[in-house]
Amino acid sequence: MSQTQFREVSPDAAELQPILTGLFVEYSALYGDYFARHREEELTEWYLPPHGLFIVLERDGEIIAMGAYKAFDAETAELKRIWTRSDLRRQGLALTVLEELERRALRAGYHKLFLTTGFRQAGAVRLYLAHGYQPLFDINRDPESYSQPPHDGRLRFTKTIGITATAQAS
Template sequence: MERLGSSYMCDLIIREFDKEDLDSVLDIEEKCFPKEQRYSVEVFIEYHKRDPELFLVAELDGKIVGYVIGAQIEDWGHIVSLAVHPDYRRRGIGESLLKNIEERLIKRRVKLLLLEVAVSNKPAINLYLKHGYQPVRILKKYYEVEDALLMLKLVK
């Protein structure tokens, strides 16, 4: 569990997802992504079952305001999804979630991290660039109605 304090946040906690968080995560998913890009309840439950240490939530003053899901495939890590409730953006929450999931994957000795992001999601692309991810290629129609940008980061 990670606690952060700043002028924006009284008490941000990054912790592992718990099944009681599901409704909040689904609400964030609905507010952050178009219908074609949203994960179902079953997908969230499956990721939690597979590797609970890589499904994290951001809790601010008792409210779930963001989440990140990671996965490990052999010696590489995948940032599956990262979302922050629109009312809580630009406060460093996405950055905290990203750093925390990266640390967990790096402790498992992954050699590279990868993610996909909608080409229209400029704030997310800028966050990933800031943290060392490099654009690799466009994935045509990755999302039903939109292309994605594949980004990689080599672990030192």
């Protein structure tokens, strides 16, 4: 029987290169150089504890999915790099990674989550909406319209974690 487990990794670890390459190849196929003008320089230290984290999901020692978070502000973690190998989609792996990132962000003291996904990633939008993320955009609007100015192509979401419904209502 296959065993899956999470493991923390450094975001610049050589073992991450194959799955990161898969992610960027997919983004390139979806968007070409669309996001090049909005590209931010990523820094390894963003994803290091205590303020950040990069995890991989392994099955029998092989990396099959990944995700990360970094500090957005003092109480908000920004989820990043949630991705599953393309040959292993539709197995719930992205949700497994998402839930693990939520647990770990809460343990690290964050109470809000923020994330973005691209306007051509309908599966990611469905995942986030189905799991309590609030869109900061009109979900009834054609997602392609968010690729035109004044928009930057990113669909933004937020979620509150670790606070009971009773506490939220008061």
